[in-house]
Amino acid sequence: MTVTLYGETYSVYVRFARLALAEKGVPYDLVPVDIFADGGPTPGYLQRHPFGKIPAFDHDGFGLYEALAITRYVDEAFDGPALLPSSPQGRARVNQITALVDSYVYRSMVWGVYTGAISGPKEGLPRDEEQIADGLKRSGTCLDALVDLRGEATWMVGNHPTLADLSLAPMLAYSLAVPEAQQLWNAYPSLHGWWDALTARESMIATKGWDFVA
Numbered sequence: 510m511t512v513t514l515y516g517e518t519y520s521v522y523v524r525f526a527r528l529a530l531a532e533k534g535v536p537y538d539l540v541p542v543d544i545f546a547d548g549g550p551t552p553g554y555l556q557r558h559p560f561g562k563i564p565a566f567d568h569d570g571f572g573l574y575e576a577l578a579i580t581r582y583v584d585e586a587f588d589g590p591a592l593l594p595s596s597p598q599g600r601a602r603v604n605q606i607t608a609l610v611d612s613y614v615y616r617s618m619v620w621g622v623y624t625g626a627i628s629g630p631k632e633g634l635p636r637d638e639e640q641i642a643d644g645l646k647r648s649g650t651c652l653d654a655l656v657d658l659r660g661e662a663t664w665m666v667g668n669h670p671t672l673a674d675l676s677l678a679p680m681l682a683y684s685l686a687v688p689e690a691q692q693l694w695n696a697y698p699s700l701h702g703w704w705d706a707l708t709a710r711e712s713m714i715a716t717k718g719w720d721f722v723a
């Protein structure tokens with residue numbers, strides 16, 4: 510059996526796929542893809558992923574792209590702990606949270622806060638205060654919704670880690686590297702135990718892309 514993931518360790522979507530593979534105990538090769546190369550990704554990679562993004566995935570010749578499709582396939586195709594709940598309500602909640610992460614958390618926590626405060630300045634741009642403030646405001650809306658949807662559960666949905674936790678973790682980790690986001694996070698103490706338990710998992714430790722990110 511050969512499982513290959515195409516992508517880079519810095520990518521939140523690649524980390525989501527790596528987390529699912531690690532939680533299931535699936536060995537895989539990580540093949541680097543330079544999506545920012547002059548002229549874009551290679552024609553070979555564009556055949557795997559016509560939109561030129563990462564990750565892409567291959568299992569014995571079965572190719573997939575889109576992190577949600579990849580992680581759902583990994584959950585269903587391999588042994589190991591289930592990453593989706595068994596009840597329709599639980600599965601619906603995971604679908605809702607993973608959609609919310611893709612639609613709103615990525616824009617606010619990664620493109621808003623993290624890019625404005627850390628990755629932009631790393632590339633020589635000034636901190637974008639407007640972008641950071643807007644990202645923080647939207648991050649607050651995301652965190653409010655997540656607290657509400659989680660209710661009294663141990664993990665995001667129910668009593669076992671699911672794709673909801675794994676999709677959110679890489680983006681929240683980037684955001685929490687920014688001091689202003691940490692300050693916002695302090696207003697959400699009900700999520701702190703969940704985050705400590707999640708970041709202590711082997712899958713999270715094994716997929717850290719940068720030292721300053723959880």
Ligand SMILES: N[C@@H](CCC(=O)N[C@@H](CS)C(=O)NCC(=O)O)C(=O)O
Nearest residue numbers: 520521522544562563564575576577
């Ligand atoms: N919807 C895609 C999103 C993937 C995505 O946006 N990946 C980023 C890296 S985290 C990327 O490839 N960005 C390059 C670009 O936008 O050109 C998925 O779920 O796989």
